[in-house]
Amino acid sequence: MVRFENVSKVYPDGTKAVQKLNLHIERGEFVCLIGPSGCGKTTTMKMINRLHEPTSGKIYVDGRDISTVNPVELRRNIGYVIQQVGLFPHLTIAQNIELVPRLLGWDRARRAARVDELLAMVGLDPATYRDRYPRELSGGQQQRVGVLRALAAEPDLILMDEPFGALDPITREALQDELKRLQAKLKKTVVFVTHDMDEALKLADRIVVMKDGLIHQVASPEELLRNPKDEFVAQFIGRDRMVASAESLTVADVMIRNPVSARPEFGLAEAVATMRKRRVNSVLVVDEDDRLLGIVTARAIERGMAQHRTLGEIMETRLTTVAPHQPVTHAVQRMLLERLEFLPVVDEMGRLQGLVTNTSLVGTLFRTERAEGVSA
Ligand SMILES: Nc1ncnc2c1ncn2[C@@H]1O[C@H](COP(=O)(O)OP(=O)(O)O)[C@@H](O)[C@H]1O
Ligand SMILES: [Mg+2]
Structure with a gap:
């Protein structure tokens, strides 16, 4: 024109x-x-x-x-x-x-x-x-x-x-x-x-x-x-304008894309070894179609080792999840209100897409901040 x-x-x-x-x-x-x-x-x-x-x-x-x-x-x-x-x-x-x-x-x-x-x-x-x-x-x-x-x-x-x-x-x-x-x-x-x-x-x-x-x-x-x-x-x-920018971010922008996951029959001892190796303190439990079933933290394993053998037995199944396309501000609110350390991200079929953690959030916001020259 x-x-x-x-x-x-x-x-x-x-x-x-x-x-x-x-x-x-x-x-x-x-x-x-x-x-x-x-x-x-x-x-x-x-x-x-x-x-x-x-x-x-x-x-x-x-x-x-x-x-x-x-x-x-x-x-x-x-x-x-x-x-x-x-x-x-x-x-x-x-x-x-x-x-x-x-x-x-x-x-x-x-x-x-x-x-x-x-x-x-x-x-x-x-x-x-x-x-x-x-x-x-x-x-x-x-x-x-x-x-x-x-x-x-x-x-x-x-x-x-x-x-x-x-x-x-x-x-x-x-x-x-x-x-x-x-x-x-x-x-x-x-x-x-x-x-x-x-x-x-x-x-x-x-x-x-x-x-x-x-x-x-x-x-x-x-x-x-x-x-x-x-x-x-x-x-x-x-x-x-950092906030304005954070508002334009979605969950997909801040999530970890390959969180540690395992099947419910996975043994607790193996899970501990995997978590040590990957330096994480939680593992997401998924079924054969990658659908999220629950989450197990290192602390839960410590407490459950004596009586239990598999992840499926001790996993926490009451989960708050978010979708990849949701605004990151929504994820932050959930984490603050429900005092969550982890927020699994699932698609509309319930399949695991990623994981939002405090660390992943801070990392992304820090990058955003730097990009805008705020912390320079
Ligand atoms: N008629 C003019 N004669 C001489 N200099 C002008 C004239 N109009 C604008 N300028 C100068 O040209 C530059 C750009 O002005 P302008 O286009 O009005 O900028 P803006 O709209 O971004 O404030 C400025 O340095 C201004 O002083
Ligand atoms: Mg002008």
Whole structure:
């Protein structure tokens, strides 16, 4: 949908705002450009609708080299939302929203229907709001109208430059939720500039992390959290996101995949020898189809040696288990609440898949932490 090829922008005063940018934004994708102030986000965005021209390189929208497209025509097919809403104060809400449809020559009835449809979509009662003036609306309501105006003529591409930056945190979150909902429904291609990582993580399909006019990493939110490519990205993601990352992990990510297991008829003495050799203090008892039957700890064997001979006789069969796809936070809760040292992982058939232990958990979380540059 949008392709940057070796795009650079040097302002007349010599500022290198964007350097050799290469980026391909797919149709229907929600891409966030993020980075510290002055890193070139706005410049990058404004080159897409030709509010700025690249110094070198090419930009394609829908396969067309935009330097060959009339800027006014180009902008009619691209929605644009900025932080300072930019509603015209002397026009009503309806007149503001239908600006582009009017330019495109839509007739009065079609415009009116579109205005009402859009207002209803974001929970603003059309009868109440269509004839009001911007100053009669709250900041959050005005910004909603700003978004609607960008959507009005059904552009395929929408550019949003820190659209919620000036709003209070609660209104901001509400509008993010709304935008996410709209996007799920409308599947527009959105290029969204922000300097707020939480906002980017919440909204984006892909995040483009920029610094000093250069792209440092392009990745999905999950990928970014797990594998920040360099120290700058790690720092930018921030120190407080370990929990967010832990939440994105599943049991399968943290479990030991080949825990020590044995059949119920296995002898206790042999079991002790195996556990010593593998340096573990428990063994999982499984049947011939690898279905989990119970667990035996070294302590249980010590206590049972005198009277019993096999694992099957002394195994603990009341087991709490988890599934591989469950979030790791679920496993942690079970272990804490039930004071478990071990949490076997089984699939839907009850077959043993792995084992979560305190050690495996700590190991993984530590790796996560390091990856995010927290403990560096
Ligand atoms: N019109 C301009 N003339 C000269 N320099 C500019 C202009 N607009 C932006 N810059 C400079 O280009 C760099 C990138 O700016 P910008 O794209 O606005 O960054 P961001 O949106 O990430 O804050 C900054 O150093 C900024 O000062
Ligand atoms: Mg900017």
